[in-house]
Amino acid sequence: MTAISGTARTAPPVSPADLPRLQRRVSSVLIASQMLGGVGVPISIALAPVLATEVSGTEALSGFASTAAVIGTAAVSLPLAALMTARGRRPGLVLGYGIGALGAGLVVLAATIKNFPLLMLGMAAFGAASSANLQARFAAADLAAPDRRARAVSLVVWASTLGAVLGPNLSAPAGRSFAGTSIPQTAGPFVWAGAVFVLTGTVLALFLRPDPLLTARELAPPAEQAKGGRSLRAGFAAVRASPRARLALVTVAVSHTAMVSIMVMTPVDLGHHGATLELVGLVISGHIAGMFAFSPVMGWLADRVGRLAVIGLAAGLLSVAALLAGTAGPSHAQSAVGLFLLGLGWSAGMVSGSALLTDSVPQSARAAVQGLSDLTMNTCAGVGGAAAGLVMSHAGYGWLNAIGAALLLPMAALALFTARRHPAAPAPAAAAPSS
Numbered sequence: 001m002t003a004i005s006g007t008a009r010t011a012p013p014v015s016p017a018d019l020p021r022l023q024r025r026v027s028s029v030l031i032a033s034q035m036l037g038g039v040g041v042p043i044s045i046a047l048a049p050v051l052a053t054e055v056s057g058t059e060a061l062s063g064f065a066s067t068a069a070v071i072g073t074a075a076v077s078l079p080l081a082a083l084m085t086a087r088g089r090r091p092g093l094v095l096g097y098g099i100g101a102l103g104a105g106l107v108v109l110a111a112t113i114k115n116f117p118l119l120m121l122g123m124a125a126f127g128a129a130s131s132a133n134l135q136a137r138f139a140a141a142d143l144a145a146p147d148r149r150a151r152a153v154s155l156v157v158w159a160s161t162l163g164a165v166l167g168p169n170l171s172a173p174a175g176r177s178f179a180g181t182s183i184p185q186t187a188g189p190f191v192w193a194g195a196v197f198v199l200t201g202t203v204l205a206l207f208l209r210p211d212p213l214l215t216a217r218e219l220a221p222p223a224e225q226a227k228g229g230r231s232l233r234a235g236f237a238a239v240r241a242s243p244r245a246r247l248a249l250v251t252v253a254v255s256h257t258a259m260v261s262i263m264v265m266t267p268v269d270l271g272h273h274g275a276t277l278e279l280v281g282l283v284i285s286g287h288i289a290g291m292f293a294f295s296p297v298m299g300w301l302a303d304r305v306g307r308l309a310v311i312g313l314a315a316g317l318l319s320v321a322a323l324l325a326g327t328a329g330p331s332h333a334q335s336a337v338g339l340f341l342l343g344l345g346w347s348a349g350m351v352s353g354s355a356l357l358t359d360s361v362p363q364s365a366r367a368a369v370q371g372l373s374d375l376t377m378n379t380c381a382g383v384g385g386a387a388a389g390l391v392m393s394h395a396g397y398g399w400l401n402a403i404g405a406a407l408l409l410p411m412a413a414l415a416l417f418t419a420r421r422h423p424a425a426p427a428p429a430a431a432a433p434s435s
Helices: 018-047 048-056 064-075 079-088 089-113 118-142 146-176 186-209 212-219 222-226 232-241 243-272 278-294 295-304 305-324 332-360 361-395 398-423
Strands: none
Touching: 018 089, 018 118, 018 146, 018 186, 018 212, 048 064, 048 089, 048 118, 048 186, 064 118, 064 186, 064 361, 079 089, 079 118, 079 361, 089 118, 089 186, 089 212, 089 278, 118 146, 118 186, 118 212, 118 278, 118 332, 146 186, 146 232, 146 278, 146 295, 146 332, 186 332, 186 398, 212 361, 222 243, 232 243, 232 361, 243 278, 243 361, 243 398, 295 305, 295 332, 305 332, 305 398, 361 398
């Protein structure tokens, strides 16, 4: 991995007395961007398999569109992190949404001319917007006081609730808005998504000022600034040097992989037991509510009782979720409870893991480490989602849930080991006073 050369532009000086106000401003801008960007991704991704079938002419390739988007999300994580490491959060987030908008345009063109390879390229670029959405949670933590860092992360995660719930329901009207034009209705949502990404990038470019990452670096104590370097290589070194950073990386990756692997096959299992499409939609909506709506609670817990305790809670919730979902059979109510707890466990793991990761590495290496975390998380989830179909077809939904629960054992064991061998995290630099 080649180190990024050069140094970041110095952030404008900020008085410590102004930090609470600045943190509130940063959080407000990021929440607004998450609400916008969070609508753009699901408004179109719901119809991606249908569009792939139409363009390719076969259902056998329908899953490739979503897979390409996941690959794109993972692939741009490190490049965006490298840009943020060198230049700050704002350029990286704006570029991510810009690439996503370009991808949406390529998808529409591919659908119009029936070109499947171009569709895959467009979907991969479209995934960059998801990467920007994910990395925004770390921007919220840049200026947060250490004892409020998890809550800052959780509020940005919570802001995704609007898009996650509203986006899929806008797919049909977005498609109908292009009826009678040369653009296929299944591609119509991507036009709207591209426009939303442009708007989101514009909001960030105009209002995410001063840059939170550059400001946090300026305000960090000299000893903290001197640790490590501002490169991807330094980010890898920081993870290797910190047991807590390794635990955080494992927590985020395992929580996300277990959730995705079980969730993607749940509609299939519900269909095997006679569930209607309306019921499937309700179960998935409950799952999404568990993922996002309660994230502020998880952030509050992570700040009050500790990151490791909430990581343990995540392992417990995900394990119970796998048990309930995997043994539900024809009990749709049990499936619904299991999927809700699956989302709740994901929220606990994502919020506590993200906060612990930020706590555990030097300020100079944080952006690179956070990009590495998102790369690992999305790569593992992509493999897990693809493998889930094979497990489902050969062994069944119950075994899929058993394997998902088994993935949690190394995470729980590492958390216990870390709690015993490294009971106190290094005191993180106080970027801002508690507000």
